[in-house]
Amino acid sequence: MLKQNLQFKLSQKLSPQQIQLMKLIQLPTLAFEQRLKEELVENPALESGKDEVTDADEFQDNSDEFDDYDNEHIDTDDINIDDYLSDDEIPDYKLKSNNYSDDDEETFMPIEAQVSFHQNLIEQLNTFILTDEERTIAEFLIGSMDDMGYIRRDIQDIVDDMAFTQGIYASEEQVKSILENIIHELEPSGVGARDLQECLLLQLNNKTPNESIDLAKDVIENQFEAFTKKHYDKLLQKYNVSQSQLRKAIDEIEKLNPKPGGSFAGNSRAIEHIIPDFTVKVDDGEIELHLNSRNAPELHVSKDYQEMMQTYKEAKEKSSAQKDAVQFIKQKLDGAKWFIDAIKQRQETLFVTMSAIIEYQKEYFLEGEETKIRPMILKDIADMVGLDISTISRVANSKYVDTPYGTKLIKEFFSEAMTNDQGEEVSTIEIKKILQNIIADEDKQKPLPDDKLAEMLKEKGYPIARRTVAKYREQLDIPVARMRKKI
Template sequence: MLKQSLHQKLLQKLSPQQIQLMKMIQLPTQAFEERLKQEIEENPALDTGKEENDNFDDPYSNDSEYDDSGNEKIETDDINIDEYLSDDEYPSYKTQANNYSSDDDDKQVPYAAGTSFHQSLKNQLNTFRMDENERAIAEFLVGSIDDSGYIRREIIDLVDDLAFTQNIFTDEEKVLEILTKVVQKLDPIGVGALNLKDCLIIQLKAKSEKECRTLAIKILEDSFDHFVKKHYKKLLEKFNLTEEKLKEVVSEISKLNPKPGSSYDGNNKIAEQIVPDFTIRIIEGNLELTLNARNAPELKVSREYNNMLKGYQDSKDKTKAQKDAVMFIKQKLDAAKWFIDAIKQRQQTLLITMNSIMHYQQEYFLTGDERKLRPMILKDIADEINMDVSTVSRVANSKYVSTPYGTKLIKEFFSESMKNDQGEDVSTREIKKILETVILEEDKKKPLTDEKLSKLLKEKGYPIARRTVAKYREQLDIPVARLRKEI
């Protein structure tokens, strides 16, 4: 049976402006600049405020004959023009940054010039003498090379693809011949290899003959698995070598490039550029925080729009076209005022949040010692500044701070806590730093297993399990003990 009834519900909804503000807070410096540029292009009522204003006679300044108080209210869809022309409103159209300079105007991310990796390989094929069919096979093989420099497919699969996609009928022997005699001779040496073993051997064979290189080729060909697993004792016995000779071989192989494709520096890639959002300096023993000037642009309402409103207010006969124009101007001015206010709120939120983080981690920023990092989660900062956790997360997301110890990702300052043997809360970052130091100082001939590392950390006052040690070691990108072994 259907019934109708009334219910009261309390719902919290974000306005479109609040949603846009949250998105702006999340943007790092370069993305924020793009957002700013887009808004200026879309809203003609916004101006960058970089023009020289010394000779500009502002009709709305205090020295002008124009007086807000004596003007008659204009009844055009209840629009009060004074609301947009008042000299009380004018200063709020600007956001100032005293550390802004003309040096900050160059905001374009540079592009690396040059020929692409695969195009470079194809260009090198012109130095080989081949018939039309062989050249087509060679170009197909070059096109099959990945960005690391490998062809990660079976020869028979390449033969099939040549037949189906290129209408070239050949056999494995011919493809292998062109691969070894042409493609694998291209620069950088090692490209076109089918696996790591072949890649290293190709590079060794391309070098001048030397006893240790000949021995290195033999070891890789006959005992590649023993070598990569660092079973040095088995290699010493099998090849009847001294430790000194094996060290020489290992040193020679370690100089090779396991990813020859990635070494090519002619790729058309965007040159990576990190722009810090904040700067922390130590001045006379105290920390000073500044926001990057590129996050604090000077904006104002366009003077042309002010002139149009003044002209409308001074005119005696208001036409329909003029009224429509005023409605358009009102919408653009509302959007401009909101955007300028949103930028100011963004700046304030960024500074308040980063200032709280800086003081929370004051010992670290004064010393640079990662062991001084306190356990800190998003809620700690949110509670301190009376903001939502999601807001703090947005501020910390993808943003960097320039410190006396280098440029750091803000998210790196957040870490969970663990209790030491005295019951004190310590940061997991501190434990990772100590673990990294212990591994760095270990005897590489007998590297410490995760079990032994766990015991050592317990002796230092950090009771953590073996599996936790393994997790932290993997997060630090440190291999297992067997792969850290040296001769």
């Protein structure tokens, strides 16, 4: 049985403009610059530059202007042409804030043209006398390497692949011979290895033999598992050598490169350059915050489009073509005005958020000591600035600040709180720093296990469980005690 009833439902939705603003706030400086360029290309009514500036303050946020933004047809009689015209000419210097400067504008970062890792290896083949078939096999082996210089595939798989894709029918022995006699002779030493053990042996074989090198080769070749697990007592007993002799051999091994391809200068992937979104300076006990000037672009609405509106207003008879044109112009002008206003809101949001973080962590920014960082969560800053937690998260997760103590990701200043033995709340960052210092000062011949680290932290006033110590140690990328052992 069908029933029909009326139900009222209250819902809240973000407007397209609000969604776009949130996306702009989330973007770091480089991504924001790219977004700005895209908007300048997509909207001809939006212009940038210093030659001509229109007072952006006259473009007030009026919801009525956007009601028909996406409609296919606009009643041109309802358009107030005067809203899109301006006779004001304001000097450029009046529109600038002291927080921004031209110092880092128009900055270009040239990229060096380099030969790739694989291309460099192929060029080295010219130093060998090879038949066409041998060279083709050698090039195929080079192409089978990963970026670290390893060949992870089985020789038989490579033989089958060459037969299917290149029409080259080579034996497994022939391919293995070219790998060991040609590829393994290329630089950097160790390329073409099929595993870490072989990679280290290839590098040791290229070193001038001596007592330490010979012992190191024997250890890698015959006692590799004991070496990787740092069972030094077994190695001392096996080779009947002194600790000093074994230490020298291990020093030779530690000088080797486990990723020979990764160290090649031409093996450069796209590098993400960090450009700080903020700069913090400390002068005579006063903290100065500056927003990167790249986040404050000079934008204005196109004069040409405003003149088109003026022409339409002055026309006594308005043709159908003119009405269609003014509909398009209105949409573009509305979009340009909104984008300028969104940029200003983005600047304000970034600045007030970072200002609140500095105020909250004032002791750290004055002294630079990480143990001075207070426990701080997103809600603390959101309450201070009156913004939503999600907005603070967008700022913190993708922005960097240049401080006198290094460039920091803003989210690194946020941490949970723990209570010490005096009942005071301390930041987990402080505890991690103390843990890091304890491990740095430990006896490397007898590194401290996690339960001992927990006891030492408790003695310092931080009652933390062993599993929590293990979690913090892993977050600091510090291995377990056995792997920190040295002789």
